[in-house]
Amino acid sequence: MAVTSRVLIAGIGNVFHSDDGFGVEVISRLSTRDLPPEAVVADYGIRGMHLAYELLDGGYEFTIFVDTIQRGGEPGTVYVLDADPAAEVGGDEHTDEGPVLDGHGMHPAAVLALLRRLGGTPGRVFVVGCEPLTVAEGMGLSDPVSAAVDEAARQVRVLVSDMLERGGTDVSWNSR
Secondary structure, X not given: OOOOOOEEEEEEOOOOEHHHHHHHHHHHHOOHHHOOOOEEEEEEEOOHHHHHHHHHHHOOOEEEEEEEOOOOOOOOOEEEEEEOOOOOOOHHHEEOOEEOOOOOOOOHHHHHHXXXXXXXXXXXXXXXXXXXXXXXXXXXXXXXXXXHXXXXXXXXXXXXXXXXXXXXXXXXXXXX
16 A cells, blocks of 8 residues: 655644734635645644644644745745754754743744654645745735735645645755
8 A cells, every 4th residue: 555645734823913814715716626635734823832732742744834034135025944853953942951932822833842752753844935025913924925815725736736846855945
């Protein structure tokens, strides 16, 4: 029996913080009929711990996080990054014992760190992200980020197709 690769597409973000709801909006635009059956699409919002446990138990070879990414580009810029799951978590959410756990949200790197602490391995990880204009309290995406949602959904579909066709061995995406 052939083993089929599984892909988790995880929308991350807080819809109550303006552009931070980008990942959630992209997930709502992705239609499962546009994706192969090996792709699981889920809105995790601010539930980083739930996402870590899904990665621990789900048997995914590939994961795509869809989230905002602040890289200094123009608001609305879509990035596709090949993330290194072995990278250390930096910033305020990390201590010597691992990431500070927050039941209401976690940065994707903290989710991966928690997964490793639980004994899991994430497989190949990609991030499809968008440069936000604002993540201040408020509902709704800014105009440039809203305009980037369809492009991000398209990038996710292309990335899933490439991963499943090539088995992840020849997929090379960096800051598109």
